[in-house]
Amino acid sequence: MSTTKSVWVRLLTCCFIAMLVLSIGAGAVDQTELSARQSDLDYLYTTLKSNHPDLFANAPEAAFEARKGQIEQRLGTETSFDFALDCSSLTALAKDSHTSVSLGSSGYHLHICLFDMDLYDGTWVLSAIDDAHESLLGSEVTAINGFSMEQVLEKFGTFLSADNPVKLRYSYWQMCYVLEPYQYLGIAEQGEPMSVTVKNSTGKTQTLSVSAVDQSTFQSKDLSMLKDRQTGVAATAYDKTKTYFAKELNRSTYYIQYNQCTEDQSLPMKTFCQQVQSALNAGNYSLILIDLRNNGGGSDGTIFPFLELLAQQSYKGVQVAGLIGRKTFSSAIINAVELQEMGFPLVGEDTSGSVDHFGSVQSFQLPSSGLRVGISSKFISMSNYFDAASGKGVESLQPDVKIVQTLSDSLAGRDTCVEKILENPAILKSAECTEAPMTRGRFVGLLFQEAGTSILNIESQPFNDLLGIEWYLPALNWAKAEQIVRGDTTGNFSSARAVSWQEAAVFLVRTADALDIQPASVRNDAVPDTLKTTAWNQDAVQKAWRWGLLPESGDFSTAPNRAQGETMIKRLYAAK
Template sequence: MKKIWIHISIALICTVIGTCIYLYQANILFPVKPIHFEPEPQTLKSIDMLEPEEMLEDFAYLVEVIESVHPDPYHRIGKEEWIREKNALLERFKQPMRAADYYFALNELVVAVGDAHTVLWFDETDKGLPLCFDWVKEGLVIAEDHGLFKRGDLVLKIGNKQPDELLHDLSLMVAAENIYWVKNEAKTMLKKRSVLEQLGLLQNEQDETVLFSVERDGEVLELTSYFKEERTREDDENEILEDRHGWYIDKENDLALFYLKVCIDDEKFREDVEEFFHAVKDNHIQKVVIDVRENIGGNSGVIDAFLRQLPVDSYTAYGATIKYSKLAAERAGMRKTKGTSTHSPSTRRVKKVENPFKGDVFILTGNQTFSSGNWIAVIFYDNKLGTIVGEPTGNAPSSYGDVLRFQLPNTGFLLRVSYKYFTRPDPSNDPADALYPHITINKTRGDLINGTDPILDYFDSH
């Protein structure tokens, strides 16, 4: 009897020790906290000259971070080509260079990773054109009236380049997984003085003007735009946060729409989703529309607030491959410093409400649908929970993400690098460079001029 108790005690001790080891390695027991990262303000100007020593040090740090943190930095161009591009850049950095030229040279290697989440930023507040652009079925257009420019003007040329040439050139500057994200980013980049200068589109560097050739009512017009002080990225982010989500009921068309521009899974958001679905039930609405056309990402957990309002007991969630490294361990707060771990797409239970919505669900997507916004659409698509309507999304359904932030030591350029690869719920739908809607509806030039939304108009007639 005594021996039995000894064996039981040993087994219990071993179990406890094994469990503690597992919890410790999983960073649950005595968890490692991430090192707080607060970037220094960027003071560098585009015209500032950089010495080779500064550039080579920053370049070495950038390469070290990307190669050690990213799950597969060579997946697009291959390791041999990656090495060739590195060596070519090393030669270019042996001579003094303007900060702007150095940034765009470094950015070539970052773009070569082929990951829209792995990005290099030069946050200088530069001058920009006071114009708004949009892409419609017919091509690149002016989106708002400004001076002699009119909403709906079809851009034939900027400087000496046609829109398709601009897209090609910008695809070498934009970290992207598809052309749709390049188009989305082009709407901002084509206003930036530094980008237009790099593309050789400045008409006159002294008075800083840009010449446009546009078509309006069958007539070709030559118009000039001048630079003014540009809004900062922080200004744009604050504007989004001020109107991050909202909803309305359209009883006439038996429709309720919830728009989500950024994914913030907080109490305010969850309460608003509940209020939205209460209004849906009170008004006996049979069509619910979740609009993520302008969603730039955030916390993917927001999807749970929607799913619990639907007759869904469970769904298949994303899988992930995690790349471990010393740098990632410091930034993310992980104990493991090497190797990878892979977690396949898995089933998750849903704690649904007592009286869930049983009507039709639609997800609206566009070229700006990105990151966690893309997740929402992909999860609904792969789990057959709703109909996707609109335009292709801005990143691939299976893609890299969960970024860590770094700052180059001399220039202060900000570097954001993915350390995970996420696999969509239904991998049999891959390969895909974007989530393509069940029902594709492209905005036209006429829609822009008339101020109509063809995607919402679709529901008026269905």
């Protein structure tokens, strides 16, 4: 068995995990070091306050001050490693996945616990252990040193920057075999072995004693690895050597793996799109899959030429779907939402990146320790830009169709998600999200769909604030031509903004006029006061109320949700 275990490399190549270093024995530091640490801590806090767009959005200033005070109490006695994690814990109070502390590993050593885990559908699975316990590989890990996995995650969350649970689990997974964080958190004791409790498939539990070794001596240790049992490699396996690539999966399915939101200098995106277009023209594909499951971000605009290509394929009747997972993060989240905005469903698992999030990272360095800190420079509210993000916030992007990778498929070299899609492409449907706010763009899109108009104008961009790839673009062209929508004085339409009841009434009445629909009057009572606003829409509100398009007992103090919007549209066309 090879003595070099590639699974450990993920820690050594992770910028944050490089911070997880061997604690030098605790003891009093000299006055010079004490002053340097105080200076670094002050600089960190001052810079966070002055540069973060909303540092106290998730924790009050008092919590930061209290944490800083706790750190100051032990500046003179803690190790350099503990000080680094203390700085990280102060930063983590922001609950911002993009604002975090990192450090190069120069001058430090790591202690590695001789075990590893992976995560399958929310369950921690033993993926590496000493040869004596090889039979336990694949068992569920339920506790570490008597702490349940939920308790372990809660403790790690005190110094890991994460704005959602998926990000926290992923960040913990990246360091789960490093000893020092467990000691820092009081989970493990100095000089004592770790205990790992596992539960096998029959429900039997067993506690293993796991030792830790210095990084420099680790290569003399053999471990049994779950991945060594893998019997095959999926056609869609992650290729970390490529920024993006494309291939045929079968005669009807074309696959694109998009691993970084950045331009490949050896294969510019424009050239890549031309290659893909040629392959699509030469084939007869009915399905295109674009895989963002291993994309951790970069520049969200890099993909745009490819999105335009996908839009053209969609208008030709080709089905398109995006794949997402726990490694999908940052700009890749924006790209995934853009796919939804185009009407394409997302398939896979919840992401570590949040829909709304702090981002656009800048960096600075603490003057004495050299610790580098990434800090967000703005808050990105996706719901301000995309109908697909309506009703979502600082939360993981959830797939329209959830399909989790199973352990058995991983060992067999199968891609659970892709195989289920290929077995039954009919599952590729966008989630309804009936309680999400109905946006202006979606409302007009549904009006267009119900009208049954066959002419699709996708060449014109009717308003200035559109990307030109929205699924409702033909609807806006139709609606503008029919004078159902007009936009504002600047030529914008604000398609992602929630439609008001009054705006919905105007769109409905204008649609009735344009299509010569003449609904019968079904009400004589007065319009509720909450629907009475400005003069421009009063005639439309009166008509929509009299025709019974607006709900008789609706809560008009809040915008209609998707279900309510769809009901109004169906009532209009029922009178056609």
